Amino acid sequence: MSDTIRGPVTRRKFMKHTSVLAGASLLSGAFSGPIPCWGNILPYDSTLRDRLWMWGHDAGSTDGQFNIPPGGKILPADAIDSMGIPNVCMIRWRSMPEPPFDEYVKQFSRTKRLAWSIVDGASQPYEEKKLLAFELADKLPNLVSVYLDDFFIDDAVPKKKESPANLTVADVRNLKKELDARKRRLDLSLVLYSNQLHPAIARHIHYVDVVSFWTWKATDLVNLESNFAKFRKIIPEKRTLLGIYMWDFGNSRPITIELMKHQCRLALKWFEEGKIEGMIFHCTPLCDMKLEAVEWAKSWIGEHGDCKAGA
Numbered sequence: 001m002s003d004t005i006r007g008p009v010t011r012r013k014f015m016k017h018t019s020v021l022a023g024a025s026l027l028s029g030a031f032s033g034p035i036p037c038w039g040n041i042l043p044y045d046s047t048l049r050d051r052l053w054m055w056g057h058d059a060g061s062t063d064g065q066f067n068i069p070p071g072g073k074i075l076p077a078d079a080i081d082s083m084g085i086p087n088v089c090m091i092r093w094r095s096m097p098e099p100p101f102d103e104y105v106k107q108f109s110r111t112k113r114l115a116w117s118i119v120d121g122a123s124q125p126y127e128e129k130k131l132l133a134f135e136l137a138d139k140l141p142n143l144v145s146v147y148l149d150d151f152f153i154d155d156a157v158p159k160k161k162e163s164p165a166n167l168t169v170a171d172v173r174n175l176k177k178e179l180d181a182r183k184r185r186l187d188l189s190l191v192l193y194s195n196q197l198h199p200a201i202a203r204h205i206h207y208v209d210v211v212s213f214w215t216w217k218a219t220d221l222v223n224l225e226s227n228f229a230k231f232r233k234i235i236p237e238k239r240t241l242l243g244i245y246m247w248d249f250g251n252s253r254p255i256t257i258e259l260m261k262h263q264c265r266l267a268l269k270w271f272e273e274g275k276i277e278g279m280i281f282h283c284t285p286l287c288d289m290k291l292e293a294v295e296w297a298k299s300w301i302g303e304h305g306d307c308k309a310g311a
Helices: 013-017 074-084 102-109 126-139 169-181 201-205 217-232 258-270 286-290 292-304
Strands: 052-056 087-089 113-119 144-146 187-193 210-214 239-245 278-282
Touching: 013 217, 052 074, 052 286, 074 087, 074 102, 074 286, 074 292, 087 169, 113 126, 126 144, 169 201, 187 201, 217 239, 217 258, 258 278, 258 292
Parallel strands: 052 087, 052 278, 087 113, 113 144, 144 187, 187 210, 210 239, 239 278
Antiparallel strands: none
16 A cells, blocks of 8 residues: 555544544524524524534544644543533544543533534444444433544545445435434534535435534635535535634644634624534644634634624
């Protein structure tokens, strides 16, 4: 195998290389008032803050990665508190944390909404990860979604009918049926990158409740508006969270404040217009490093958190 990593270097690809239509109508226009989060016993209120999430990684998981400074020892629940964000997507990266999770998840007792990954960078097979997440959901009433992280492979260009992905279309359809059949159903959420906008992705995403839309390289944020328009052309009416990186992982360097302003300005505009459901700030281990972008984001959230959709 070649030493060259082909396509975008996602978190999982980096680690692998170095180690060897529910809710759709809500997005058709401006809206106000409580917005249902299907499967969630706590519906969203109309403020931006209630629709803010953080991308959660375990304390210490960024050590030695992507030129990120030393630190990152803060636990996810403490990180979201420090940012003024009520919700967290816990994505297991570098197999952290390892099961059992009973003690680990106690930190989320005051978290409003929690998501848990079942496709991620952890070592367990998919079926085991799914079972672990379902067991957590039976214990945690605030666990409202399961996540398919780094889902599509490379640029998602299909070799046959389907875009290459970590699960087949049939797998995702069956997973959706499982989630819908639960006594308290869970959302199915999926990560999509701006370089993966091939029409074939719609076959997988048809069965998904929520898409989180990300720009891997900060230098590509200049194309955020046009890329989001391409996404909406392929996926016109799917609940969507805009991913906000606070470190330029794609280029392994700090993200500029100008680019932070650019992506947050567009996110606020699209939220107020009803084009996105909310935002996800990435990621929790950065929150105790005094990074300029993180401190700016914290102030921005404090300033804009009470903004309302349709205002």
